[in-house]
Amino acid sequence: MSAVPPVLARWMARQRWYQAKGAEPAVRIVGTLEGETTGVRVTTFLLIDEAGTEPLLYQVPVSFRSEALPGADGALIGEADGLFLYDAPHDPAYVDLLLSAISSAGRLDGADAHATGHPSADPGTRVSSHVFAGEQSNTSIVVEVDGSVVPQTIVKLFRLVHHGENPDVTLQTGISAAGSDRVPRSFGVLTGSWPDTGRADGVAVGHLAAVQEFLPGSEDAWRVALRAAAAGEDFTAKAADLGEAVAEVHETLAAVFPTVPTAPADIADAVALMRSRLAMAVAEVPGLADHLEAIDAVYERAAHAEWPAQQRVHGDLHLGQVLWTQARGWVVIDFEGEPLRPMSERSRPDIALRDVAGMLRSFDYVAGSLGQEDGAGAAGASAWAVEGRDAFIDGYQRRSGADLAAHRDVLDAFELDKAVYETLYEVRNRPTWLGIPLAAVARLAGPTNA
Numbered sequence: 001m002s003a004v005p006p007v008l009a010r011w012m013a014r015q016r017w018y019q020a021k022g023a024e025p026a027v028r029i030v031g032t033l034e035g036e037t038t039g040v041r042v043t044t045f046l047l048i049d050e051a052g053t054e055p056l057l058y059q060v061p062v063s064f065r066s067e068a069l070p071g072a073d074g075a076l077i078g079e080a081d082g083l084f085l086y087d088a089p090h091d092p093a094y095v096d097l098l099l100s101a102i103s104s105a106g107r108l109d110g111a112d113a114h115a116t117g118h119p120s121a122d123p124g125t126r127v128s129s130h131v132f133a134g135e136q137s138n139t140s141i142v143v144e145v146d147g148s149v150v151p152q153t154i155v156k157l158f159r160l161v162h163h164g165e166n167p168d169v170t171l172q173t174g175i176s177a178a179g180s181d182r183v184p185r186s187f188g189v190l191t192g193s194w195p196d197t198g199r200a201d202g203v204a205v206g207h208l209a210a211v212q213e214f215l216p217g218s219e220d221a222w223r224v225a226l227r228a229a230a231a232g233e234d235f236t237a238k239a240a241d242l243g244e245a246v247a248e249v250h251e252t253l254a255a256v257f258p259t260v261p262t263a264p265a266d267i268a269d270a271v272a273l274m275r276s277r278l279a280m281a282v283a284e285v286p287g288l289a290d291h292l293e294a295i296d297a298v299y300e301r302a303a304h305a306e307w308p309a310q311q312r313v314h315g316d317l318h319l320g321q322v323l324w325t326q327a328r329g330w331v332v333i334d335f336e337g338e339p340l341r342p343m344s345e346r347s348r349p350d351i352a353l354r355d356v357a358g359m360l361r362s363f364d365y366v367a368g369s370l371g372q373e374d375g376a377g378a379a380g381a382s383a384w385a386v387e388g389r390d391a392f393i394d395g396y397q398r399r400s401g402a403d404l405a406a407h408r409d410v411l412d413a414f415e416l417d418k419a420v421y422e423t424l425y426e427v428r429n430r431p432t433w434l435g436i437p438l439a440a441v442a443r444l445a446g447p448t449n450a
């Protein structure tokens with residue numbers, strides 16, 4: 001297989017999605033997908049990078065042009081063999097290839113990749129496209145389309161790929177196919193395969209991209225909530241609606257995917273995972289050390305409680321994962337699960353209370369982030385968060401019929417586990433925010449909960 005163009009490896013190191021920050025990529029090609037349209041060749045490289053602590057597989061589509069693409073200087077990777085190499089999501093030729101492969105349930109040649117079109121939805125043809133500007137761990141392309149039931153779609157291209165399902169694709173597509181409008185409508189998926197000597201059959205198969213409806217004018221719940229809290233506005237009606245929306249998503253997930261009773265061994269496993277996560281976090285977050293016993297007592301109580309049945313869940317639910325739209329109210333996105341959790345764990349049935357706990361933590365984050373900015377406003381923001389949490393729980397119970405008080409010990413443990421996860425997330429990504437989950441750990445593990 002040909003070598004990675006050196007200019008491409010150097011460019012990768014500067015991308016936001018590149019994980020081994022600061023290191024020089026050590027990449028080799030494991031597969032390629034080829035396509036050509038209007039004289040532009042597009043190669044999607046599947047590259048293993050061994051520069052970090054573990055090998056990671058990246059998807060890197062590159063377009064090769066004989067002349068510069070006007071207006072795309074920022075997407076120029078470099079020049080090689082007399083050709084201009086572009087970050088293909090910025091190149092209309094790539095978007096055309098991707099959409100046509102998906103709409104025809106066709107193939108991109110040269111590697112074993114195929115697109116699976118959603119039976120009830122045509123992604124249409126591109127009128128124009130641009131790469132989504134928001135902060136993202138993947139790369140999304142917003143496309144104005146013709147020939148579809150929606151005017152705009154968004155193509156989410158997974159930069160890190162792996163064998164097996166990507167829950168973001170499976171869950172979102174499953175909920176959409178069930179007719180729910182609590183998620184954006186799904187229009188199709190691109191799946192690829194590549195050689196993998198570590199597997200018995202020598203082949204790995206995984207999700208590469210997914211196309212869904214773009215919701216124009218939407219705003220994520222984090223921003224909506226932050227603005228309301230800063231202004232001291234009543235958010236309880238919206239929080240209750242949010243609780244109902246989450247319950248509805250859980251109901252659809254339980255109808256579409258298998259549910260399994262939670263056996264004592266499952267409880268023991270789940271609590272063991274909480275404990276191992278705590279051990280990992282304490283190694284990087286010294287501030288947790290004072291609370292170890294108290295945290296463990298909360299986990300121990302959950303270990304002896306009765307747990308609800310298991311089902312597929314969102315897995316990393318927080319306010320930033322929900323969009324507010326005038327037409328449909330709350331719409332849930334990004335079912336990829338927690339980025340710090342191994343993918344194999346994220347694809348298993350879990351306890352829906354994990355999502356409830358995630359959202360409860362998010363209300364606390366609103367108060368925490370406002371408190372950081374304005375110490376004087378902290379008390380007001382805390383009261384706002386408590387009201388928001390209560391209203392969210394009311395809405396969730398109303399729609400699901402669940403009695404969360406009956407599962408208090410389990411919910412407490414999930415909330416604490418999420419706060420522990422957040423300390424690790426913050427110390428690695430946003431150290432100035434560490435105080436928010438640390439304060440929550442102290443409170444959740446503290447005397448009132450001991």
Ligand SMILES: Nc1ncnc2c1ncn2[C@@H]1O[C@H](COP(=O)(O)OP(=O)(O)O)[C@@H](O)[C@H]1O
Pocket residue numbers: 132134135136137138139140154156184212213214215216218220320323333334336
């Ligand atoms: N269907 C959609 N319609 C409108 N905006 C969207 C849609 N999907 C994602 N977005 C926007 O893109 C952002 C990132 O999307 P997300 O799926 O969370 O990507 P990532 O997993 O890479 O973070 C969201 O916060 C939202 O602002």
Ligand SMILES: O=P(O)(O)O[C@H]1O[C@H](CO)[C@@H](O[C@H]2O[C@H](CO)[C@@H](O)[C@H](O)[C@H]2O)[C@H](O)[C@H]1O
Pocket residue numbers: 137222316318319320334337338339340358361362363365422425
């Ligand atoms: O959105 P991602 O899947 O990348 O989730 C990760 O990043 C989130 C931050 O962007 C992080 O969420 C934490 O911060 C939020 C405020 O920015 C807050 O609303 C969440 O409650 C809090 O957990 C998430 O934990 C992490 O997995």
